Amino acid sequence: MIDQRRRFERAFGLFDMPEPALELLRTRRDRKRRNQRIAAGAVGLAVVIAGALFVVRAFEPRSSGRDVGVSPTRPRTVTFESRMYGYSLSYPEAWTVQPASARWRSGWLSEGYTDRFLHPTGGTIALIASIPIPQRMTAQEWHELQDRQHAPYVGLRSCRKGEHGVLRTEVDGVPGRYSPDCGLITVVVDRRGYVIRVHADLAVRIDVRQFVQSIQLSPEEV
Numbered sequence: 001m002i003d004q005r006r007r008f009e010r011a012f013g014l015f016d017m018p019e020p021a022l023e024l025l026r027t028r029r030d031r032k033r034r035n036q037r038i039a040a041g042a043v044g045l046a047v048v049i050a051g052a053l054f055v056v057r058a059f060e061p062r063s064s065g066r067d068v069g070v071s072p073t074r075p076r077t078v079t080f081e082s083r084m085y086g087y088s089l090s091y092p093e094a095w096t097v098q099p100a101s102a103r104w105r106s107g108w109l110s111e112g113y114t115d116r117f118l119h120p121t122g123g124t125i126a127l128i129a130s131i132p133i134p135q136r137m138t139a140q141e142w143h144e145l146q147d148r149q150h151a152p153y154v155g156l157r158s159c160r161k162g163e164h165g166v167l168r169t170e171v172d173g174v175p176g177r178y179s180p181d182c183g184l185i186t187v188v189v190d191r192r193g194y195v196i197r198v199h200a201d202l203a204v205r206i207d208v209r210q211f212v213q214s215i216q217l218s219p220e221e222v
Helices: 002-013 021-058 139-154 202-213
Strands: 077-082 087-092 096-098 115-118 124-132 167-171 174-179 184-189 192-198
Touching: 087 202, 124 202, 139 184, 139 192, 167 184, 192 202
Parallel strands: none
Antiparallel strands: 077 087, 096 115, 115 124, 124 192, 167 174, 174 184, 184 192
C-alpha cells in the first residue's frame, strides 16, 4: 500500500499544479484593470496631442495663394534709340530689332521704312516711324489721316468703325489715340506725328504693353 502511494506521489510530481481558482480570478481581474488604465492613458495622450496641434495651426499665418513680397521675374531688356525717328525704348532681350533703312514719308507703315521689332518666334511685334506734320494740318486732322490710311489694310473703312472704336492712350505722358481693331497708336508732339503699328497675339500682349510704356519721345533729336 505504501509503495502504491509513493508511486502516485511521484506521478503527480511530474505535473505543475494549477493555481487555486480564487487566486486565478483575482489575477485575471487585476490584469484587466491594468490594461484598461493603459488604454485610457493612451486615449488621453492622443487627445492632448490633437488639441496642441489644433492650437498651433490656428495661430499659423494663412497663405493667400500667392507669394507676398516676391515680385515676378521680368525679362532683361535692351535699349534702342532711333535718331531717324526721334525716340528710344526698351525691349526684351530675346526680341530683335531691324532699324529702318529709309525714311517713311506717308501712307501705310511698311517694312524697310520703319523700325521693326520681332518676337523670338519670328513674328512682328511692332512697326514704329514718325513724320513732320504739314504746317496747315492740325493734330486732329493728322490722326484722322492715319486712320484712313491704315484701316483698309485690316479690312475696315475706318479704324473708328471697328468693334472697339478709338480709345484714348498716352505715350511718354503725351495724349494719343489707340485703335485695337487697326492695331494703331498715333501721338503728336512738337509738330511731329508718331505712328506705332502693333501686331500682338495673346501670348505676348503683356510684353507689348510694357514695350509701349517704355517709349520716350525726343522729336528735337531728329
